[in-house]
Amino acid sequence: MAAATLSLSSPSPRSSSWISSILDQHRPALGPYEELYRHLHQHGELSTQEKETAALMASQLRKISDSFDIRTGIGGHGLVAILDNGPGTTILLRADMDALPVQEKTGLEYASTKRMRDDTDGLEKPVMHACGHDFHMTALLAAAETLVSARTAWSGRIVFLFQPAEERGSGAQAMVDDGLYDAGRHACPIPDVVLGQHVLPLRAGTTATRAGSLMSAADSFRITIYGRGGHGSMPHRTIDPVVVASHVVVRLQTIVAREVPPSETAVVTVGALQAGSAENVIPDEAVLKINIRTVSALWRDRVLAAVQRIVRAECLAANCPRDPSFEPTSSFPLTVNHAAVAHSINDAFTAYFGDAHDPNVPNALGSEDFGILATAVDRPYCFWFFGGVDQVAFDEAVARGDEATIPVNHSPFFAPVLQPTLTTGINALVVAALTYLGTGGR
Numbered sequence: 001m002a003a004a005t006l007s008l009s010s011p012s013p014r015s016s017s018w019i020s021s022i023l024d025q026h027r028p029a030l031g032p033y034e035e036l037y038r039h040l041h042q043h044g045e046l047s048t049q050e051k052e053t054a055a056l057m058a059s060q061l062r063k064i065s066d067s068f069d070i071r072t073g074i075g076g077h078g079l080v081a082i083l084d085n086g087p088g089t090t091i092l093l094r095a096d097m098d099a100l101p102v103q104e105k106t107g108l109e110y111a112s113t114k115r116m117r118d119d120t121d122g123l124e125k126p127v128m129h130a131c132g133h134d135f136h137m138t139a140l141l142a143a144a145e146t147l148v149s150a151r152t153a154w155s156g157r158i159v160f161l162f163q164p165a166e167e168r169g170s171g172a173q174a175m176v177d178d179g180l181y182d183a184g185r186h187a188c189p190i191p192d193v194v195l196g197q198h199v200l201p202l203r204a205g206t207t208a209t210r211a212g213s214l215m216s217a218a219d220s221f222r223i224t225i226y227g228r229g230g231h232g233s234m235p236h237r238t239i240d241p242v243v244v245a246s247h248v249v250v251r252l253q254t255i256v257a258r259e260v261p262p263s264e265t266a267v268v269t270v271g272a273l274q275a276g277s278a279e280n281v282i283p284d285e286a287v288l289k290i291n292i293r294t295v296s297a298l299w300r301d302r303v304l305a306a307v308q309r310i311v312r313a314e315c316l317a318a319n320c321p322r323d324p325s326f327e328p329t330s331s332f333p334l335t336v337n338h339a340a341v342a343h344s345i346n347d348a349f350t351a352y353f354g355d356a357h358d359p360n361v362p363n364a365l366g367s368e369d370f371g372i373l374a375t376a377v378d379r380p381y382c383f384w385f386f387g388g389v390d391q392v393a394f395d396e397a398v399a400r401g402d403e404a405t406i407p408v409n410h411s412p413f414f415a416p417v418l419q420p421t422l423t424t425g426i427n428a429l430v431v432a433a434l435t436y437l438g439t440g441g442r
């Protein structure tokens with residue numbers, strides 16, 4: 001990050017009233033964007049299959065302005081729209097586009113009934129924007145319209161980036177690998193700073209971020225334990241992978257309980273344990289699907305090593321005929337906000353949102369691949385959250401002490417209220433952009 005720190009001087013503080021007046025004058029009427037949100041919500045697409053969504057983003061951008069330089073089909077369905085507005089800093093604002101294979105149960109009048117074939121396994125599945133990426137896209141488009149309208153008030157360059165396949169942790173890397181920033185390929189200008197946001201089950205109207213570690217790394221593996229199958233009546237002639245896997249599951253719990261310091265945060269979850277199909281047959285292998293969350297590079301390495309050590313040791317203890325296999329299924333990096341950028345964003349958000357901004361939100365154990373868009377070109381980044389829970393419902397839940405019952409991202413009941421969630425997402429993007437690009441209000 002050293003080079004990045006040098007290349008990006010801290011922005012001069014803009015006056016919050018100046019930013020407010022820009023938003024008041026230039027933020028478009030939101031009726032059409034609320035309509036767009038409901039459309040996106042009902043037409044989600046699974047990761048890597050965001051074809052219609054990406055086409056809609058491009059057509060909406062063209063509708064906003066003909067001065068966008070739009071490049072599509074990056075790393076799958078990724079796209080960027082570049083707005084060159086004179087000398088100055090280049091910033092990148094990112095939204096993700098994919099939905100999840102979840103059957104919506106919110107009961108909203110605009111609930112999704114969409115189904116589509118999942119290209120990874122050929123099965124038809126329900127599709128729901130259960131992670132709120134529909135808010136991210138809608139807010140980014142409305143922020144783009146605001147910033148286009150206000151272009152005499154700022155100078156510099158903005159890359160509006162729409163990313164596919166966030167849920168698989170593969171979309172940001174796919175865009176980079178496809179030459180997002182390569183001169184001979186998509187030649188997207190390398191940003192001085194990368195900014196992005198996520199809607200979470202916080203009180204609607206609020207924003208939150210922090211300097212340093214914000215979201216965990218997430219590493220998932222498919223582990224196969226090889227035994228020797230046989231008749232249920234003759235266990236002595238077999239090596240039972242069900243017993244080995246059971247020991248592994250229990251022993252893995254000791255990593256967090258007995259190896260990771262209580263002051264550190266880590267989660268080891270065995271999300272699936274699959275072996276055998278009949279009462280009287282000892283199967284010849286067992287499969288474990290494991291998800292590991294960590295919030296520091298040191299403990300990420302140590303926890304991953306501990307999982308491998310324990311699985312190998314249990315297989316050795318059981319005299320398994322083969323070493324277990326470890327197949328990585330997804331990997332999300334740590335999200336660590338650059339200190340100086342987070343400081344600037346915190347100052348700007350506190351000035352604009354007041355007490356509704358939390359500048360030191362606790363580390364979230366969700367994960368993101370957003371940071372790859374910055375680290376791939378050694379640039380600093382800041383990611384923040386905005387709330388989506390109805391304010392009255394949120395306050396009542398807090399008063400009852402049962403916030404845990406509020407549906408979270410990925411739940412079939414996840415239902416952020418349309419407003420003030422959408423307006424907050426738009427305002428946050430515009431405030432962040434003008435913090436780096438504004439030329440007035442000093």
Ligand SMILES: [Zn+2]
Nearest residue numbers: 131167409410
């Ligand atoms: Zn998600």
Ligand SMILES: [Zn+2]
Nearest residue numbers: 131133166198
């Ligand atoms: Zn998400």
